[in-house]
Amino acid sequence: xxxxxxTVPAFLQxxxxxxxxxxxxxxxxxxxxxxxxxxxxxxxxxxxLPLSKQIQLASDFAAKGCARVTHxxxxxxxxxxxxxxxxxxxxxxxxxxxxxxxxxxxxxxxAKDVKFPAGPxxxxxxxxxxFIGHFAFPNFYFHAATAHGILRHSGVEIGKRDFLGxx
Numbered sequence: 001x002x003x004x005x006x007t008v009p010a011f012l013q014x015x016x017x018x019x020x021x022x023x024x025x026x027x028x029x030x031x032x033x034x035x036x037x038x039x040x041x042x043x044x045x046x047x048x049l050p051l052s053k054q055i056q057l058a059s060d061f062a063a064k065g066c067a068r069v070t071h072x073x074x075x076x077x078x079x080x081x082x083x084x085x086x087x088x089x090x091x092x093x094x095x096x097x098x099x100x101x102x103x104x105x106x107x108x109x110x111a112k113d114v115k116f117p118a119g120p121x122x123x124x125x126x127x128x129x130x131f132i133g134h135f136a137f138p139n140f141y142f143h144a145a146t147a148h149g150i151l152r153h154s155g156v157e158i159g160k161r162d163f164l165g166x167x
Contacts, residue, residue: 002103003110003132004102004103007066008098008099008101008106011098011140014141014144014163015059015094016165017164017165019092019095020162020167021147021151022084022087022088022091023088024156024157024158024162025151025156028151028157036083036084037082039154039156040082042150043150044150051147052081052087053079054143054146054147055143056081057139058140058147059091060077061136061139061143063094063097064116064136065131065140066097068116068136069106069109069128069136070101071114077090110132111128113125113127116131118135
């Protein structure tokens, strides 16, 4: 399996599933007469980030992960989304961006150094394979799973198949 095949399709699968669960969340709000802001600001625990930020971060780890590992320009994505429609737009842009990568861009990227921020005043350098496997994917899946968990905990009728994008 190529490094591209191990990376891009995995990001795309979950980005598309996040779009699907956001659709279900918006439908849930309308059916239950819940203000969208209630779900968009929902958290699993007070010290955790809200749903909107979980979607933003999942998008960032996919787009910026692909950019960094291929040594492409890292996209700037201000976190301004406040509605389901705006989050859907962000996901659509991220999907389009991740889809724009070609397999050739990933050739040899698994063994190249990737330097990336690891906090406000710190950077790290890992080989591409370690960067994707030990940093980008774990963070991406954490934020995607947390978004799913927030919606499920809030009563949105979604399950594992929705998370996997196979419902």
